[in-house]
Amino acid sequence: MGVVRFVASAVMAALFLTIAFAPVSAQQSVSDSIATAKQQLIECFDLTSQAEAAGANVSSLTASLNDVGTLLSQSELAYTEGDFELSQSLSFQCINRLANLLSESLQIRNSAISERSIQSLYRVLFSIFGTSIVLLAGYSIWRFLMRRYLQVEVVAD
């Protein structure tokens, strides 16, 4: 009889603890997913920034990031209001969209960087080549004119 009472008490205590701490863990889980979404937004922004620095057009990426930003704001607002279910759902939407955006921005950044390095190489090579031709042509013209004027001077003497 004592054992049965002990088991019943233990089950009751376990149930009580589960019910008492469930909202706290749910709240923590929502808070974590909001933090994850925010972190991923920043990571995606960093990649977008690098893509822009490499010369890529990032308008479509920023438009998508702004949509995610709106969702994140709404998720935070729902969290403040205690609507954890809605907040969780919105933050998961953010995370899912950011996962796609992260790979897209990574791809745009990488292609922009490789395109830029090829363009830079061509620009430097053509520029050096062009400058060399200009210098050579200038030198040739200068020599040609010097010889001609020097000869004229000699004839005149």
Place this chain on the structure above:
Amino acid sequence: MVIAVTAILAVYTATPALQEFLVLPKGEAFTELWLLGPGHMTENYPYNITSGQSYDVFLGVFNHLGNVACYSIQVKIRNQIQSEPNSMEHNSSNLPVLFNLYAVVADNESWELPVRFGFDYYYDSAQSKVVYTKFLFNDKVLTLNGYSTSWDTSRSSFFANLIFELSVYDRGTGSFQYHERYVDLKFNMTI
């Protein structure tokens, strides 16, 4: 003459290569933050507020920082005795943030958000106070606890101030930092 022409042409053809190595100074880096009235002009801003009514304004940002920026706009409400942002001391208000808006804006591009807002409040005649219960912002409702305003004798109104403070993500600190820009709306809460 030939040397001068050659030198000019050489500098001209060398410019693309030089651009790859020279770092030219940038112009002044700053961000524009604006608030426009319902007609998308700097006029007809809402002032006399009625409980349960909604009002329209436009909030905008233009990025002149020279690179893409991630902004956070913090929305706050204050009365006449609470902390306000200070342009001279470059301080933001120390009031709690009601919520954040996020915007990622490319260089030389703008971001604009149509804002529809409103308040639910009642007049507490015993304490001669306007007590806020809800704040509506773009179809989202936020419960306001502990927000109230007393009669402001200098303004002859129940004064309220809706503030939008701009922060920008700083890679150095890895956090949003106050960007020393804010816009606000001042209201008379009618009873």
